[in-house]
Amino acid sequence: MLKTWRFHGGLRLPAHKNLSAHRPIVNAALPKQLIYPLQQRSGVQLKPTVTPGESVLRGQIIADSDHFLATPLHAASSGTVKTIEDRIIPHPSGLSDSCIIIDTDGRDEALASEPVADYRLEPASALRTKIRQAGIVGLGGAAFPTSIKLNPGPQRHIDTLILNGAECEPYITCDNVLMQAEPDTIVQGALILMHALQVGNGIIAVEDHMTEAYEALSAAIEQSRDRRLTVVKIPALYPTGGEKQLIRVVTGKETPSGGIPADVGVICQNVGTAASVYNAICRGLPLTERVVTVTGQGVKQQQNLRARIGTPISDLINQCGGYQDSVERLIMGGPMMGFALPEDDIPIVKATNCILAAAESEVATSKETRPCIRCGDCAKACPVDLLPQQLYWHSRAGNLEKCKEFSLFDCIECGCCEVVCPSQIPLVQYYRAAKSKTVAKAKEAEKAAIAKRRHDFLLERKAREQAERAERSRRKKESLAKLKAAETATEGAE
Amino acid sequence: MKFSTVMSPHLQPVNSVDRVMLQVLLALIPGIAAMTWFFGIGVLINITLAVVVALLAEASILGLRGRPIGSTLKDLSAVVTAVLLAISLPVIAPWWITVVGILFAIVIAKHLYGGLGYNPFNPAMAGYVLLLVSFPMQMTAWLAPIELGSVALNEVDWLKLIFLEQLPANIEFDVITMATPLDSVRTQLGLGRSVPEIKTDSVFGLLAGKGWEWVAGGYLLGGLWLLWRKIIGWQIPVGLLLGLGLFASICYAIDSNQFALPSFHLVAGATMLGAFFIATDPVTAATSVNGRIIYGLLIGSLVYIIRVWGGYPDAMAFAVLLGNLTAPAIDYFTRPRVFGQKA
Ligand code: SF4
Ligand code: SF4
Numbered sequence: 001m002l003k004t005w006r007f008h009g010g011l012r013l014p015a016h017k018n019l020s021a022h023r024p025i026v027n028a029a030l031p032k033q034l035i036y037p038l039q040q041r042s043g044v045q046l047k048p049t050v051t052p053g054e055s056v057l058r059g060q061i062i063a064d065s066d067h068f069l070a071t072p073l074h075a076a077s078s079g080t081v082k083t084i085e086d087r088i089i090p091h092p093s094g095l096s097d098s099c100i101i102i103d104t105d106g107r108d109e110a111l112a113s114e115p116v117a118d119y120r121l122e123p124a125s126a127l128r129t130k131i132r133q134a135g136i137v138g139l140g141g142a143a144f145p146t147s148i149k150l151n152p153g154p155q156r157h158i159d160t161l162i163l164n165g166a167e168c169e170p171y172i173t174c175d176n177v178l179m180q181a182e183p184d185t186i187v188q189g190a191l192i193l194m195h196a197l198q199v200g201n202g203i204i205a206v207e208d209h210m211t212e213a214y215e216a217l218s219a220a221i222e223q224s225r226d227r228r229l230t231v232v233k234i235p236a237l238y239p240t241g242g243e244k245q246l247i248r249v250v251t252g253k254e255t256p257s258g259g260i261p262a263d264v265g266v267i268c269q270n271v272g273t274a275a276s277v278y279n280a281i282c283r284g285l286p287l288t289e290r291v292v293t294v295t296g297q298g299v300k301q302q303q304n305l306r307a308r309i310g311t312p313i314s315d316l317i318n319q320c321g322g323y324q325d326s327v328e329r330l331i332m333g334g335p336m337m338g339f340a341l342p343e344d345d346i347p348i349v350k351a352t353n354c355i356l357a358a359a360e361s362e363v364a365t366s367k368e369t370r371p372c373i374r375c376g377d378c379a380k381a382c383p384v385d386l387l388p389q390q391l392y393w394h395s396r397a398g399n400l401e402k403c404k405e406f407s408l409f410d411c412i413e414c415g416c417c418e419v420v421c422p423s424q425i426p427l428v429q430y431y432r433a434a435k436s437k438t439v440a441k442a443k444e445a446e447k448a449a450i451a452k453r454r455h456d457f458l459l460e461r462k463a464r465e466q467a468e469r470a471e472r473s474r475r476k477k478e479s480l481a482k483l484k485a486a487e488t489a490t491e492g493a494e
Numbered sequence: 495m496k497f498s499t500v501m502s503p504h505l506q507p508v509n510s511v512d513r514v515m516l517q518v519l520l521a522l523i524p525g526i527a528a529m530t531w532f533f534g535i536g537v538l539i540n541i542t543l544a545v546v547v548a549l550l551a552e553a554s555i556l557g558l559r560g561r562p563i564g565s566t567l568k569d570l571s572a573v574v575t576a577v578l579l580a581i582s583l584p585v586i587a588p589w590w591i592t593v594v595g596i597l598f599a600i601v602i603a604k605h606l607y608g609g610l611g612y613n614p615f616n617p618a619m620a621g622y623v624l625l626l627v628s629f630p631m632q633m634t635a636w637l638a639p640i641e642l643g644s645v646a647l648n649e650v651d652w653l654k655l656i657f658l659e660q661l662p663a664n665i666e667f668d669v670i671t672m673a674t675p676l677d678s679v680r681t682q683l684g685l686g687r688s689v690p691e692i693k694t695d696s697v698f699g700l701l702a703g704k705g706w707e708w709v710a711g712g713y714l715l716g717g718l719w720l721l722w723r724k725i726i727g728w729q730i731p732v733g734l735l736l737g738l739g740l741f742a743s744i745c746y747a748i749d750s751n752q753f754a755l756p757s758f759h760l761v762a763g764a765t766m767l768g769a770f771f772i773a774t775d776p777v778t779a780a781t782s783v784n785g786r787i788i789y790g791l792l793i794g795s796l797v798y799i800i801r802v803w804g805g806y807p808d809a810m811a812f813a814v815l816l817g818n819l820t821a822p823a824i825d826y827f828t829r830p831r832v833f834g835q836k837a
Contacts, residue, residue, distance in 0.1 A: 244833070329500065330497040336505060337503070339499075340498070340500050340501075364503075364507060367507060371611030379782065383833070389781065419505050421507060422509040429501050
């Protein structure tokens with residue numbers, strides 16, 4: 001058993017996992033329509049590579065971009081591109097954005113796959129390219145491109161790969177069931193990642209209640225005969241699945257504030273991501289499907305579905321028997337950090353790990369907000385050891401400087417402070433607002449700086465030009481004078 | 495299907511101010527029961543009067559400030575202040591003592607500073623100190639515990655005593671009152687007697703004063719229950735008892751004739767009430783975990799210093815108010831190191 005460490009605070013939350021953790025993964029039916037927001041990751045806009053009317057095959061790239069955080073998007077089934085139009089996208093803003101709509105033809109024809117014969121013979125850069133081309137991003141919720149994480153740069157020495165199997169948010173079980181169902185795929189994926197990173201130490205972290213997953217993975221490692229990989233059980237304490245918290249728990253290392261895990265020699269990947277890396281490299285399959293937990297008291301049958309990315313949520317809910325009358329809120333992600341969706345005609349994206357149809361009794365509907373009584377419970381719960389109470393005072397007062405002093409940007413918005421606050425203050429909302437205000441201000445300052453630089457540059461150029469002109473005319477006068485002098489001199493000599 | 499969108503976290507809050515305050519009130523029951531048993535129902539009359547006045551005062555102020563009244567009264571913070579002040583007063587205090595104390599606590603100490611959460615000083619203790627300074631006579635006239643053969647008063651007697659300041663015809667004021675144990679240790683020491691001698695006096699029981707020690711036990715019981723329910727943290731009570739106990743032990747070790755046993759200090763006066771119910775008031779205490787230990791130690795030490803060398807027999811109220819003053823500084827110096835940042 002590997003030693004584990006602790007991080008400050010955190011919460012033991014009611015798990016609500018039995019609703020879905022022990023059922024097999026069900027293959028979701030092919031939907032009639034697939035919807036692909038061109039903004040798969042906040043702020044990264046892809047460009048469509050297909051046009052309306054074009055027919056596409058499963059696995060065909062339909063959008064891409066050369067933005068460094070972009071990964072290509074693939075059609076999850078065969079059909080025709082119906083249109084490219086604005087639809088509500090799965091984003092906390094609830095706004096519409098352009099989406100590629102594909103009408104599936106039911107034949108599910110796929111592009112010929114090109115698996116790699118032996119990944120061990122491939123250089124890391126070739127594997128990274130393949131992983132990027134397969135559209136693989138972190139499946140734990142952040143959707144960060146895996147290929148970029150695999151390229152930490154020469155100045156950082158990486159010694160450990162951690163596979164994140166700690167699903168610390170309540171309700172979510174998609175990783176748990178995947179670890180039970182496909183331990184070999186995950187283990188092989190981990191070995192590929194280790195090869196691509198050239199690291200000799202791989203750790204798969206699962207929560208202590210995931211006995212079946214732990215055993216399945218242990219057996220798979222046993223079979224692979226690779227001693228560089230181990231599974232470790234870690235305490236189920238929210239937010240232990242957060243990257244920096246997980247690294248702390250597994251290795252005892254603290255990722256520096258503002259830094260990334262690679263700064264302490266660690267790369268984290270979600271277990272689902274490892275499985276899709278295996279599928280991409282060894283089976284030549286791009287990322288077009290994932291396991292999604294559909295759960296909550298607001299849906300009739302809680303289960304894990306293997307669904308095509310792009311499937312409308314309403315389709316998945318129907319396959320789970322539909323809503324219960326008590327349904328109150330539709331959440332993408334977990335109850336702590338997930339965001340509420342305005343409607344269910346929204347598709348799942350690569351980052352969608354859970355659809356939580358929460359009944360009224362499961363979510364906070366009306367909070368009785370009181371003044372802060374300075375109880376300090378928030379600080380006790382904060383996994384980053386911040387002072388949420390002070391952050392609250394300063395963000396409420398709009399004092400952004402003070403917010404910065406109290407490390408607002410180290411806040412991971414985990415919501416621990418808010419859940420324990422007896423005054424039921426919507427703390428995280430204040431932090432989000434203060435953060436976006438700070439960012440907006442920084443942008444404005446940057447704009448102003450650019451404008452100033454441009455202005456200064458113009459002034460400088462004007463001055464320079466003036467000086468040059470003056471210099472030129474001076475020289476002209478001089479040479480004229482010289483000429484004249486020479487003329488008079490020659491005249492005199494004659 | 496359409497849904498309402500709300501920002502995360504979606505999970506229900508696990509706690510509420512109303513619940514915290516209610517639990518604090520429940521935890522006071524054993525102590526109040528013991529007080530009623532040993533000193534009569536006067537304490538219940540005081541509590542009722544205090545609560546009514548506090549709610550009326552808070553409602554009027556909220557009305558003046560244009561704040562919602564009903565939902566704010568429901569937070570029970572005014573009730574807690576009222577009960578804490580009422581049980582700190584001498585049981586036979588006349589009605590106007592209670593009224594003046596409560597009005598000062600609620601109107602000045604709480605709402606003048608902005609209401610719940612904004613007050614730098616514990617309102618109940620601010621009220622108490624105001625009364626002690628302004629009306630020392632009424633504030634030190636303690637009833638003798640019934641155990642000591644004091645006259646039993648019936649309900650009508652009590653009402654007359656508190657509201658009309660009249661005693662039943664055949665009873666003298668001096669007969670029913672007596673000095674508190676802390677008080678008598680103080681005066682007797684002043685008369686040149688030694689602690690072991692004083693302890694043989696009839697007011698003393700096993701650890702502290704007869705009756706008093708049971709009341710302290712009641713508060714301890716309620717306090718432990720609050721700890722177990724995680725309504726309060728251990729840091730302040732432990733810090734306070736430790737600070738007081740340490741000081742008392744050192745002095746006792748130096749001269750056991752001049753200084754009372756540490757156990758006497760831990761049980762006497764308002765120690766238990768203060769440690770578990772008053773110093774733990776979150777609004778006016780230090781908030782960081784380490785800060786609260788320091789805060790507790792500080793108040794405990796101050797209690798001892800004021801009891802032994804100060805001008806007043808019991809010192810909890812002064813010590814708590816002084817502690818309140820230092821809370822912001824303690825918080826400043828005990829800021830935790832943020833994860834991933836250098837110390
Ligand atoms: S938990 Fe809420 S009431 Fe308590 S200190 Fe933090 S913000 Fe204030
Ligand atoms: S939301 Fe931010 S401040 Fe609150 S507990 Fe999480 S990290 Fe700490």
